[in-house]
Amino acid sequence: MHYRVISSILGIFLLILSFFLLIFYFVALFIYPEEAQAYSFLLSFIITLTVGLVLFLSVGKFSEDDVTFREGFVVVGIGWIVITLFGALPFYISNDIPSFTDAYFESMSGFTTTGASILTNIEALGKTVLLWRSFTHWLGGMGFIVLSLAILPALGVGGMQLYIAEVPGPNPEKLVPRVGQTARILYMVYIVLTVAQVAALYLAGMNMFESLCHTFGSMGTGGFSPLNNSVGQYKANGISAAFSFELIIIIFMFIAGSNFALHYRAFKGNWRVYFQDPEFKFYVFIIVFSFLSIALDLFKNSVYNTWQECLRHSSFTVVSIITTTGYSTEDFDVWPVASKFFLVFLMFIGATAGSTGGGIKVLRIMTLIRQALVELKHVIHPKRVYVIRFGQMYISREVLASMNMFVLLYIIFYVAAVLILSATGFDMATIATMVVACFSNVGPGFSMVGPAHNYGFLPDYAKWILSYMMVLGRLEILPIIVLSLPGTWTK
Amino acid sequence: MSKPKKSMASSIVEKLSGKDKNKIVKNRVVIVGAGQVGLHIMERLSQENYNVILIDESEEILAKSRALGDVATILGNGCNPDIYAEIALNKKDVFLAVTNSDETNLVACNIAQTYGCTTKIARVRQSFYRSEEKSHLNPEFWKKMGVEVLFNQDLLTINEIQHLIDNPGTIDTVFLNKDKVQIAAYKVKPNSLLIGRRLIGLRDVPLFENLLVVAVNTFLSSNEKPDFLGTIKNKLNITRESVKTNTIIPRGDYKITEGDLLYVAGARNDFSGISHLFGPKLIKDFSKVFILGGSILSRQLATHLTKAYPKKKIFLLELSKKDAFYLAESLDPRINVLLTGPHDMNSLINEGLDKYSIFIGASKDEDDNVLSCLLAKEKSNARTIAVVQSNTYGQLVKYLDIDATVSPKSLIVEDVLRALRHNVYDVLSAKEHDAEILEFEVSSKCVLVNQRLREFKFPENAIIAFIFRGDEIIIPRGEVTVNVGDHLVIFSLKSSLEEVLSIFQSK
Numbered sequence: 002m003h004y005r006v007i008s009s010i011l012g013i014f015l016l017i018l019s020f021f022l023l024i025f026y027f028v029a030l031f032i033y034p035e036e037a038q039a040y041s042f043l044l045s046f047i048i049t050l051t052v053g054l055v056l057f058l059s060v061g062k063f064s065e066d067d068v069t070f071r072e073g074f075v076v077v078g079i080g081w082i083v084i085t086l087f088g089a090l091p092f093y094i095s096n097d098i099p100s101f102t103d104a105y106f107e108s109m110s111g112f113t114t115t116g117a118s119i120l121t122n123i124e125a126l127g128k129t130v131l132l133w134r135s136f137t138h139w140l141g142g143m144g145f146i147v148l149s150l151a152i153l154p155a156l157g158v159g160g161m162q163l164y165i166a167e168v169p170g171p172n173p174e175k176l177v178p179r180v181g182q183t184a185r186i187l188y189m190v191y192i193v194l195t196v197a198q199v200a201a202l203y204l205a206g207m208n209m210f211e212s213l214c215h216t217f218g219s220m221g222t223g224g225f226s227p228l229n230n231s232v233g234q235y236k237a238n239g240i241s242a243a244f245s246f247e248l249i250i251i252i253f254m255f256i257a258g259s260n261f262a263l264h265y266r267a268f269k270g271n272w273r274v275y276f277q278d279p280e281f282k283f284y285v286f287i288i289v290f291s292f293l294s295i296a297l298d299l300f301k302n303s304v305y306n307t308w309q310e311c312l313r314h315s316s317f318t319v320v321s322i323i324t325t326t327g328y329s330t331e332d333f334d335v336w337p338v339a340s341k342f343f344l345v346f347l348m349f350i351g352a353t354a355g356s357t358g359g360g361i362k363v364l365r366i367m368t369l370i371r372q373a374l375v376e377l378k379h380v381i382h383p384k385r386v387y388v389i390r391f392g393q394m395y396i397s398r399e400v401l402a403s404m405n406m407f408v409l410l411y412i413i414f415y416v417a418a419v420l421i422l423s424a425t426g427f428d429m430a431t432i433a434t435m436v437v438a439c440f441s442n443v444g445p446g447f448s449m450v451g452p453a454h455n456y457g458f459l460p461d462y463a464k465w466i467l468s469y470m471m472v473l474g475r476l477e478i479l480p481i482i483v484l485s486l487p488g489t490w491t492k
Numbered sequence: 493m494s495k496p497k498k499s500m501a502s503s504i505v506e507k508l509s510g511k512d513k514n515k516i517v518k519n520r521v522v523i524v525g526a527g528q529v530g531l532h533i534m535e536r537l538s539q540e541n542y543n544v545i546l547i548d549e550s551e552e553i554l555a556k557s558r559a560l561g562d563v564a565t566i567l568g569n570g571c572n573p574d575i576y577a578e579i580a581l582n583k584k585d586v587f588l589a590v591t592n593s594d595e596t597n598l599v600a601c602n603i604a605q606t607y608g609c610t611t612k613i614a615r616v617r618q619s620f621y622r623s624e625e626k627s628h629l630n631p632e633f634w635k636k637m638g639v640e641v642l643f644n645q646d647l648l649t650i651n652e653i654q655h656l657i658d659n660p661g662t663i664d665t666v667f668l669n670k671d672k673v674q675i676a677a678y679k680v681k682p683n684s685l686l687i688g689r690r691l692i693g694l695r696d697v698p699l700f701e702n703l704l705v706v707a708v709n710t711f712l713s714s715n716e717k718p719d720f721l722g723t724i725k726n727k728l729n730i731t732r733e734s735v736k737t738n739t740i741i742p743r744g745d746y747k748i749t750e751g752d753l754l755y756v757a758g759a760r761n762d763f764s765g766i767s768h769l770f771g772p773k774l775i776k777d778f779s780k781v782f783i784l785g786g787s788i789l790s791r792q793l794a795t796h797l798t799k800a801y802p803k804k805k806i807f808l809l810e811l812s813k814k815d816a817f818y819l820a821e822s823l824d825p826r827i828n829v830l831l832t833g834p835h836d837m838n839s840l841i842n843e844g845l846d847k848y849s850i851f852i853g854a855s856k857d858e859d860d861n862v863l864s865c866l867l868a869k870e871k872s873n874a875r876t877i878a879v880v881q882s883n884t885y886g887q888l889v890k891y892l893d894i895d896a897t898v899s900p901k902s903l904i905v906e907d908v909l910r911a912l913r914h915n916v917y918d919v920l921s922a923k924e925h926d927a928e929i930l931e932f933e934v935s936s937k938c939v940l941v942n943q944r945l946r947e948f949k950f951p952e953n954a955i956i957a958f959i960f961r962g963d964e965i966i967i968p969r970g971e972v973t974v975n976v977g978d979h980l981v982i983f984s985l986k987s988s989l990e991e992v993l994s995i996f997q998s999k
């Protein structure tokens with residue numbers, strides 16, 4: 002283990018983070034002037050900058066060869082924990098979130114794009130802090146480390162290890178030969194889409210502050226809203242543009258939940274990639290199937306008066322849940338049980354590989370299904386050779402093995418977390434869904450952690466465990482558990 | 493049999509023949525690579541008095557080649573320019589690169605081009621070199637590469653196999669005159685309706701009305717058909733003479749016997765439905781194709797057949813687990829890869845091998861191909877096609893219960909010879925070593941002009957298969973008169989070849 006490499010790269014991460022904190026200091030100074038907030042961002046900036054410089058400068062030069070696969074995983078794992086820590090400073094210092102545990106939970110929920118909050122009255126917070134809270138979604142969505150790679154090609158050779166460790170999905174692909182270039186392309190696509198959504202929301206009549214917050218929340222598939230009742234507040238307040246807001250957010254959540262490599266190719270003019278990509282097709286299929294089923298269930302149980310209303314809320318909720326965003330227009334906790342089960346399973350499935358969403362990922366689910374079918378066929382045709390492939394996309398046995406291992410680990414960690422948190426003594430629905438909501442980076446669960454509630458009532462140890470589940474889910478388990486393996490730290 | 497490549501052939505012929513169109517000038521032929529293909533071509537060309545120079549890296553093989561024919565041999569790499577400087581390669585020479593490596597062949601042609609050599613032929617195997625698939629691999633590209641003619645032996649083999657699939661019962665087919673007519677070889681199976689009939693009697697069979705039997709390949713030895721065990725014994729102990737067959741030009745009183753190979757000439761449409769006369773129960777319809785082996789050939793064959801017969805199930809058999817997975821990963825998903833070897837027929841029967849199936853032995857190992865075809869026939873009565881490398885099996889197949897054999901190396905030799913030679917449409921000789929099909933235009937000086945065929949004493953071991961007069965196709969019966977400008981297709985045994993040439997090429 003090369004500690005100097007780790008220290009140095011962590012230093013770089015913190016320097017980049019401090020840059021953003023500095024920007025928010027100016028935001029608090031000039032755009033939403035609030036002295037206490039400006040002070041908290043300034044202090045956070047100074048602390049982060051100092052620690053970053055110390056970490057970066059205290060070690061001598063390291064060669065790029067030192068970043069092996071192991072270092073890559075460790076850097077990403079520690080990096081996320083450390084960045085979350087420093088990202089929580091503005092909440093804590095400004096005293097908006099007085100408890101350190103809560104501040105860390107909120108920050109982790111932001112960076113991992115979970116969107117689970119401990120805040121009851123969100124609107125009471127300062128605007129700059131709320132914007133920062135949403136901005137952590139945006140940073141965490143495409144990945145803080147991918148951002149570092151995009152800005153600093155100096156991370157060079159080891160960059161690929163970092164990239165693999167952070168980008169969600171079983172087999173992250175490089176769009177161009179160089180990893181730094183790939184990271185820059187991903188961020189360019191991300192920024193273009195972000196600007197497009199802000200513009201769309203602003204033009205539809207939302208104010209700039211809320212447009213930014215909601216855009217960061219949907220592009221990162223996070224789910225923090227600056228409003229107490231999330232996106233549903235517009236309709237509740239009787240704002241006429243509420244429907245167009247919802248529509249824009251649905252579209253951009255859907256885009257953020259699909260593979261950015263596809264968006265890049267589409268930007269380059271090849272629109273057909275969407276129809277050729279088997280995972281994307283299955284993702285669309287799941288969405289359409291679920292939202293029609295839920296709409297039918299809602300209509301049958303007369304939850305809403307008109308079928309248009311059923312379709313509207315079911316489509317928003319389904320897209321919000323499968324992309325693991327977690328915005329809500331309605332309290333889906335009061336929906337009929339069939340709809341709720343649909344949503345729970347969508348939480349497990351999650352978005353597609355290479356998106357900003359979480360969960361097990363559509364590709365892994367479809368691969369599992371296909372493997373099961375192949376096993377069945379194999380009973381009838383024992384001599385046939387079956388390989389798992391979808392159209393032109395072929396999945397090698399090595400990737401299959403690691404995918405299956407991931408799903409197994411996912412289940413193991415889920416079960417373990419549920420068992421531990423059952424010590425809190427809450428009802429089954431609360432515990433079962435709050436773990437998956439955090440693990441899949443969705444945010445709201447059901448019952449006591451439903452969309453109308455928050456996580457503030459939980460005991461501190463539960464918040465720490467859920468924070469751990471969030472980062473575990475965001476980094477797809479491995480980079481975090483290698484930190485706890487003794488073999489990682491031996492020379 | 494693939495279509496005659498007239499344009500290529502003629503372009504080369506012009507270079508070979510110079511001003512005197514009818515007389516072949518025997519130039520130097522440089523052959524790079526003394527593998528089976530190279531040796532075959534060398535053997536044929538040296539028999540025909542070409543000056544052959546053979547280049548190979550193995551002295552052992554070169555020594556063998558000197559025993560086979562009258563050739564000069566050079567030990568060395570075909571890509572070494574020094575060799576060509578030494579032999580003073582020039583534009584009149586014919587250059588053939590036929591090593592096992594595509595790239596060696598292409599580079600050798602490229603080097604030959606720098607010496608001004610204009611007639612360059614390369615043998616390629618990889619499917620990505622197939623020019624018809626990609627637009628940028630056009631003739632212009634190959635010209636730049638220095639290659640005049642490309643021979644893809646796998647492509648030839650695949651075409652041949654597809655033809656055999658479409659025409660059950662035929663063993664070999666030659667297309668002529670823009671594919672309108674053909675000469676097809678049919679094997680007379682046991683309990684064929686034709687056994688014991690005389691050829692003259694065939695005219696009364698309605699299906700044979702417009703067809704002509706131009707040649708028969710029959711056993712030289714006793715009339716008894718050896719049983720399977722006997723065949724193996726023959727192969728193991730007894731010299732090749734005992735299984736030797738002979739091709740003859742039959743007279744009307746020839747009596748058809750079991751195991752004969754009948755070469756039937758006629759318009760393409762007239763062939764439909766005659767195959768059942770030669771052997772019962774040859775089912776043309778099929779639902780499945782089983783291909784043995786994961787070689788380059790079988791891979792391309794499976795892909796080709798999947799495209800050609802999208803409704804049929806294609807199975808590819810491969811014993812090695814690694815290769816089988818590679819095939820399943822890389823090929824069209826419609827191809828079912830089976831992890832099984834050549835002898836495991838029970839698994840194939842589980843997968844539906846039956847008489848409505850075609851079994852193609854296309855692995856690298858010809859013994860496996862023949863044996864598995866025999867097994868498939870025995871177990872399920874499927875139609876069987878075996879890919880064989882040597883001529884030995886081609887001759888032996890008459891005794892075996894295999895519906896057809898294909899020899900890729902023979903096919904490429906035929907094709908190369910066809911490209912090299914004037915007027916010769918096809919060279920059946922590569923398969924049977926004793927007959928050729930030639931096409932001539934009747935000039936005013938020809939002795940045949942205005943004669944009725946029955947009045948002219950044609951060479952004993954040759955026969956006119958077709959007369960093309962404009963667009964008309966005439967079956968050459970005795971009362972037909974030959975006009976100036978007619979094109980005649982002659983089926984000639986080697987013994988009469990000189991005689992035939994003298995009729996048409998005399999000045």
